[in-house]
Amino acid sequence: MPHRLRAWFSKFGPVPDEAWAALTPHVRPQALARHAAFVQPGDHDLLFGFLLTGAARQFYLLPDGIERTTYFFFQHDALADYRACILGQPAALTIEALTPCDLLTVPYAVLQALYDAFPAWERIGRRIAEYVAAGLEARLVETLTLSPEARYRLLVATPAKHKLLEQVPQHLLAAYLGITPVSLSRIRARLASGGAARL
Amino acid sequence: MPHRLRAWFSKFGPVPDEAWAALTPHVRPQALARHAAFVQPGDHDLLFGFLLTGAARQFYLLPDGIERTTYFFFQHDALADYRACILGQPAALTIEALTPCDLLTVPYAVLQALYDAFPAWERIGRRIAEYVAAGLEARLVETLTLSPEARYRLLVATPAKHKLLEQVPQHLLAAYLGITPVSLSRIRARLASGGAARL
DNA sequence: AACGCTTCTTAGCGATTGTTAACGAATTCG
């Protein structure tokens, strides 16, 4: 059932039938148990993934064994070590299922070949990259500009991000905000008592 | 003399003569005095710029009048309110000359038209967006993951970023690192006395 | 139902950061 996947790509530009037909044979379903990894550091031949159901997180494993979670994926999101795909390098991060996941995968190499072969895919590839860049820029500015508490308040005030509040354990959300779990807990306590907070 | 500009685009993919010829008539030189703005919040019909000489900074002007510098541009860098160009929105930030600048400009609308008209340009547009995304992701992870002091140490330990140390006043560099000028001064003092720092 | 693991909260302590302010040095501009 790759309808959903086609709809996702279509958000970035029209997907003509022949372009779609060229992708379709390479789409594979994949299931992930809780805590199973979709990518791991050092992996080659990376996959592009599309989350049909479930939720996943992405984290960097630091040399000292500490995990740094930086992003989450939910139903109908695409997921990949995008940076590694783009730069043609082995994976540098781990993407791990937070819940059991069903997903569709396409080798990133196939996407790259489609970029070459179909203007429609190249267009979509450009728009995806632009979309990713725009999102990262917004988040970077937030992180540089706002205090931890202000970042959390902004998150709470942004309905589009409430999936994070609802589906992500707090200590992982803390990492996403660039703070420690203890700090986030304190911030929440402060805001809960301190009364209504304006942004 | 748009040779330099062509070389810049060529970093992302081949620029056939006919593709180049289609761009060339739209290239305009522009000079910026110190502190002059290349873009300002609210601007429409945004330009893509290419810095021939000089340096510039990008900042967001907050409602309370505070400036938040988030990026710098040096010789042979491209500059634009990329996010606004991509999303087709009016500019949200200011790009201002740190020193007198000479640059070349192309209306972003022209680039978009070229994306449609030439596969070579579409390819280059994709690679630029991917490059930007990869850079932003790296910086975001740094910012989320490292302490202010660690971020500064990393900067010092990264030769590729020494243009920042050399050409940017310290209080602006502090903003780039997401800290206050006072803090950066203290960090520097700490590291200067505290002896050799491992990363 | 009981066990164990994960998650969240709270506390204490030390260190870093933000804020404000003052001073001198450097730079810019008229």
Added chain:
DNA sequence: CGAATTCGTTAACAATCGCTAAGAAGCGTT
């Protein structure tokens, strides 16, 4: 060239944050 602005450092104080640790609550599993 001189005055005005900008820039960097330092100090003092309050607030926040990271770290460590302990305990309670929740959840899943057997």
